[in-house]
Amino acid sequence: xxxxxxxPFAQELRGxxxxxxxxxxxxILQWSKRHGKSRLPEKGALNRLFLDSYENAPTQVRQLxxxxxxxxxxxxxxxxxxxxxxxxxxxxxxPNPSHVPCDTRLTPYWAGWFLDSYQDDFREELGWLDGVISxxxxx
Amino acid sequence: xxxxxxxxxxxxxxxxxxxxxVLTKFFWEDLAKRSxxxxxxxxxxxxxxxxxxxxxxxxxxxxxMDMPLLQRLRRVRQLGLxxxxxxxxxxxxxDHSIGCVKAASRIFDQLLAxxxxxxxxxxxxxxxxxxxxxxxxxxxxxxxxxVGERVLNRxxxxxxxxxxxxxxxxxxxPNAYTPPHSLKPAALTRPRLKKxxxxxxxxxxxxxxxxVERLLADYGxxxxxxxxxxxxxxxxxxxxxxxxxxxxDDFMRSIISGELDADKLDYVxxxxxxxxxxxxxxVERLINQLTVLKVHEKLGDKxxxxxxxxxxxxxxxxxxxxxxxxxxxxxxxxxHPKIRAAEQRMERLLEQQGNSMEKxxxxxxxxxxxGDDAVLDRLMRLNEKNGKTISxxxxxxNLPQRALALVRRYLAGYDNLSARLPITLTKAFExxxxxxxxxxxTFNKAIAQIAGAEYPDDVIVDWSKPNPIKEDPALWVxxxxxxxxxxxxxxxPISAHFNVEQLSNAYQDAKLAAWVFAAPQDREKVAAAxxxxxxxxxxxxxxxxxxxxxxxxxxxxxxxxxxxRQRFESNKDVVRIADGLLHVxxxxxxxxxxxxxxxxxxxxxxxxxxIQACDRLSQxxxxxxxxxxxxxxxxxxxxxxxxxxxxxxGRAGAPNPSWETEATMQxxxxxxxxxxxxxxxxxxxxxxxxxxxxxxxxxxxxxxSNIQLVIELKSKETSLAKIQEDYAAQSMWYSTGGFGRxxxxxAQYRASDPSTPDADIAVRHNSDASLAVIAVGIPIPKATAxxx
Numbered sequence: 001x002x003x004x005x006x007x008p009f010a011q012e013l014r015g016x017x018x019x020x021x022x023x024x025x026x027x028i029l030q031w032s033k034r035h036g037k038s039r040l041p042e043k044g045a046l047n048r049l050f051l052d053s054y055e056n057a058p059t060q061v062r063q064l065x066x067x068x069x070x071x072x073x074x075x076x077x078x079x080x081x082x083x084x085x086x087x088x089x090x091x092x093x094x095p096n097p098s099h100v101p102c103d104t105r106l107t108p109y110w111a112g113w114f115l116d117s118y119q120d121d122f123r124e125e126l127g128w129l130d131g132v133i134s135x136x137x138x139x
Numbered sequence: 140x141x142x143x144x145x146x147x148x149x150x151x152x153x154x155x156x157x158x159x160x161v162l163t164k165f166f167w168e169d170l171a172k173r174s175x176x177x178x179x180x181x182x183x184x185x186x187x188x189x190x191x192x193x194x195x196x197x198x199x200x201x202x203x204m205d206m207p208l209l210q211r212l213r214r215v216r217q218l219g220l221x222x223x224x225x226x227x228x229x230x231x232x233x234d235h236s237i238g239c240v241k242a243a244s245r246i247f248d249q250l251l252a253x254x255x256x257x258x259x260x261x262x263x264x265x266x267x268x269x270x271x272x273x274x275x276x277x278x279x280x281x282x283x284x285x286v287g288e289r290v291l292n293r294x295x296x297x298x299x300x301x302x303x304x305x306x307x308x309x310x311x312x313p314n315a316y317t318p319p320h321s322l323k324p325a326a327l328t329r330p331r332l333k334k335x336x337x338x339x340x341x342x343x344x345x346x347x348x349x350x351v352e353r354l355l356a357d358y359g360x361x362x363x364x365x366x367x368x369x370x371x372x373x374x375x376x377x378x379x380x381x382x383x384x385x386x387x388d389d390f391m392r393s394i395i396s397g398e399l400d401a402d403k404l405d406y407v408x409x410x411x412x413x414x415x416x417x418x419x420x421x422v423e424r425l426i427n428q429l430t431v432l433k434v435h436e437k438l439g440d441k442x443x444x445x446x447x448x449x450x451x452x453x454x455x456x457x458x459x460x461x462x463x464x465x466x467x468x469x470x471x472x473x474x475h476p477k478i479r480a481a482e483q484r485m486e487r488l489l490e491q492q493g494n495s496m497e498k499x500x501x502x503x504x505x506x507x508x509x510g511d512d513a514v515l516d517r518l519m520r521l522n523e524k525n526g527k528t529i530s531x532x533x534x535x536x537n538l539p540q541r542a543l544a545l546v547r548r549y550l551a552g553y554d555n556l557s558a559r560l561p562i563t564l565t566k567a568f569e570x571x572x573x574x575x576x577x578x579x580x581t582f583n584k585a586i587a588q589i590a591g592a593e594y595p596d597d598v599i600v601d602w603s604k605p606n607p608i609k610e611d612p613a614l615w616v617x618x619x620x621x622x623x624x625x626x627x628x629x630x631x632p633i634s635a636h637f638n639v640e641q642l643s644n645a646y647q648d649a650k651l652a653a654w655v656f657a658a659p660q661d662r663e664k665v666a667a668a669x670x671x672x673x674x675x676x677x678x679x680x681x682x683x684x685x686x687x688x689x690x691x692x693x694x695x696x697x698x699x700x701x702x703x704r705q706r707f708e709s710n711k712d713v714v715r716i717a718d719g720l721l722h723v724x725x726x727x728x729x730x731x732x733x734x735x736x737x738x739x740x741x742x743x744x745x746x747x748x749x750i751q752a753c754d755r756l757s758q759x760x761x762x763x764x765x766x767x768x769x770x771x772x773x774x775x776x777x778x779x780x781x782x783x784x785x786x787x788x789g790r791a792g793a794p795n796p797s798w799e800t801e802a803t804m805q806x807x808x809x810x811x812x813x814x815x816x817x818x819x820x821x822x823x824x825x826x827x828x829x830x831x832x833x834x835x836x837x838x839x840x841x842x843x844s845n846i847q848l849v850i851e852l853k854s855k856e857t858s859l860a861k862i863q864e865d866y867a868a869q870s871m872w873y874s875t876g877g878f879g880r881x882x883x884x885x886a887q888y889r890a891s892d893p894s895t896p897d898a899d900i901a902v903r904h905n906s907d908a909s910l911a912v913i914a915v916g917i918p919i920p921k922a923t924a925x926x927x
Contacts, residue, residue: 007707007710008584008585008586008588008589008672009585009589009672009675009676009707009710009712009713011581011584011585013574013577013578013581013676014574014577014578014581015574015577016573016574016576016577017576017577019576021572021573021604022573025569025572025573036820036842037842037843043610043611068609068613070613071389071434071436071445071447071626071629075611077609079610080607080608080609080610080611080640080644081606081607083610084607084610084644084648085572087644087645087648088547088572088604088648089547089565089568089569089572090547090559090560090565090568090569091565091569094641094645105559105562106562106843107820107821107842107843108816108817108820108821109778109817109818109820109821109843110562110566110778110821110843112817113566113737113740114566114569116740117566117570
């Protein structure tokens with residue numbers, strides 16, 4: 001391999017795609033930026049929040065979400081992905097079972113720093129998430 | 140069979156043909172025509188099966204089973220390439236399809252009887268639809284099962300998306316039950332799935348073919364049932380459920396598409412049996428404990444009876460065991476590193492082949508009548524390069540092997556006691572989690588090139604994650620004393636007992652690793668190249684556990700890392716990162732330069748100046764003689780540096796900065812931290828704090844960790860260098876005894892010449908380099924200072 005003819009380190013990386021995982025992480029980061037280390041609302045409240053905010057969501061978000069229909073309300077299937085993605089990378093800590101609260105880890109200072117990386121690619125989505133989050137308080 | 144409004148299949152076919160010509164032509168004009176023949180008037184049959192023991196089939200099912208449509212599946216292995224690791228895993232999609240018929244029947248019969256017991260009138264006419272859906276749910280699987288499916292997804296991405304949308308528009312049944320409470324938001328009723336399931340769409344296309352319609356009609360099954368079968372395969376409830384305005388058979392959807400559906404019940408049992416992995420799932424008990432619960436809803440002057448899937452109290456443990464078993468099989472079988480390596484290598488081969496030939500020809504290859512091995516054989520003959528690769532990798536079984544594990548707990552800085560990564564490293568991992576999947580080709584190619592791999596196409600970065608197990612499934616627990624449920628007082632959901640799905644997701648998370656694979660000959664050099672690339676691009680610094688987990692000899696890895704360093708010695712960034720990795724393997728503190736950008740993010744510095752300062756600080760801090768477990772100390776110091784530099788900017792950047800005494804500085808600094816929204820969110824300030832060796836000016840207490848950090852403030856009419864020389868030791872002295880090992884000295888000094896911001900930041904160590912201080916100067920021009 002002729003390293004002198006090609007510099008693989010110079011390859012630019014493409015920005016991330018919006019997936020349910022990433023939307024979940026952005027939600028948790030945006031939440032942490034507003035509320036710091038806190039307790040996320042329980043799943044039912046999160047579900048209602050996303051359902052209520054669905055019509056105003058950016059197109060990419062609307063294409064991502066889908067519902068499982070339950071007796072009480074439709075349930076956003078991706079709520080599982082949101083929390084599992086946050087748990088996997090270390091943004092939330094989740095005791096079991098799910099009606100036991102779910103705690104976020106970052107202070108607004110750090111959450112803001114994480115979000116710096118996504119401001120250019122997902123400005124609209126982050127604005128929407130901030131609006132969604134403003135409707136709820138930590139439980 | 141249920142009688143429903145006639146469905147216009149001809150219109151559906153004509154629209155799909157016009158919009159999705161390649162796929163519809165292949166599945167309808169080629170595959171269906173040659174795979175589905177005339178009715179042969181078969182009799183019922185009873186098959187012997189290792190999972191369900193005996194599976195009785197109806198004449199129409201026997202006829203379908205004996206046609207190439209299903210016979211092809213006898214040569215498509217259920218688990219793709221898992222047999223290369225578990226030699227018993229030779230069972231096929233055919234075995235699974237037949238097993239699903241039995242599982243679906245068992246669940247259906249159980250639930251129908253339960254519905255009758257709950258006061259509902261049973262509708263046994265759906266039995267045939269359920270069984271046919273189970274029998275045909277996998278007929279669209281290509282060779283190598285999900286491996287082939289993922290390649291189809293990539294190569295036919297646009298047409299599959301279009302098909303998905305068109306099917307959405309055509310398939311809703313006009314007279315299916317529509318729950319009134321689910322109408323808002325309407326757009327959510329037809330969402331885009333995150334992954335278009337190619338094999339499922341192919342199965343639906345085959346079910347919708349003229350040939351299947353004709354055959355079913357010959358057995359008296361009218362064409363309005365065909366979209367119902369299709370809806371069951373797609374997992375859409377309303378079309379599948381039937382019902383009426385006042386009765387909602389919600390439980391029906393759970394038979395073919397749910398957390399305890401026939402598909403899962405069969406594959407968990409069958410896969411574990413054939414792979415030889417003993418599991419604890421008690422499917423027999425699980426089915427016997429399923430029930431139907433009636434939930435009454437009053438809606439204006441209308442009432443609706445919902446019949447939902449329930450589990451008796453005695454079956455809760457069986458559900459939990461089943462869910463845990465699925466998670467366990469993911470670890471042992473579906474996500475086994477060797478199987479993942481083999482699958483990824485085959486995917487790459489198939490994708491290269493697919494991109495180099497006409498699309499219909501590629502479909503013909505993947506859906507050939509002779510299955511998996513025929514594809515291998517044809518690939519070998521199609522071109523010499525592929526032939527050599529298949530011979531080397533699959534025939535002689537030189538599968539790519541693990542070179543590096545990329546897991547949170549195997550990254551440098553991970554704290555085993557708290558099971559956490561420091562925050563800056565959490566960010567690096569979080570970024571990697573978003574960026575690597577979007578840049579896999581770049582990562583594969585770059586790592587192969589850095590390594591100079593002998594087999595570059597065997598270098599595979601595998602960052603795939605299984606879909607999480609759906610938490611809070613639609614399953615309710617039957618109560619002994621209370622069977623009168625209403626929408627306002629529903630039965631308790633199973634998750635209220637114990638959320639085993641959440642536990643399973645945590646288990647999968649703990650077990651799952653992202654990997655870098657490479658040919659056996661290339662393992663160590665690819666490991667070194669990958670470690671270098673991930674550190675340089677994403678600040679992900681692996682610890683030696685990442686090597687152990689991949690069975691990479693540490694000393695050879697170090698040699699390869701040094702060799703790579705030498706090959707790229709003209710690139711200073713790479714050299715620094717390589718040195719940092721060597722540092723970490725020696726369990727010494729290393730902070731990548733990019734991490735220091737945090738401290739400069741709010742400053743109006745030129746990017747080049749920031750990079751230069753970060754590089755210098757990274758080198759100087761990494762010169763401290765501390766193990767990697769002190770990373771949080773450095774992290775706290777960097778975030779404090781951010782705070783201090785912003786404070787400095789406010790003072791030194793002012794038009795006419797005034798000279799301040801130390802007491803005023805201290806007061807100003809405290810006010811700054813307490814009133815600044817960003818600073819205040821991270822630190823609390825303690826003035827004149829008592830430390831073991833005296834009283835220091837300021838102690839910052841981090842809100843993110845238990846780190847306390849000493850800040851000494853000085854205001855001296857002398858040069859910064861002199862202040863550093865005189866007082867750096869004092870700051871470090873105060874930092875002993877439980878404080879962060881890196882302190883900060885903030886010094887107002889007399890600047891005789893204009894200084895560059897970078898020159899105002901310096902790092903000093905103590906004699907044994909076990910402590911450090913970051914000294915930050917606030918220059919006050921001589922004229923201003925002299926006024927004092």
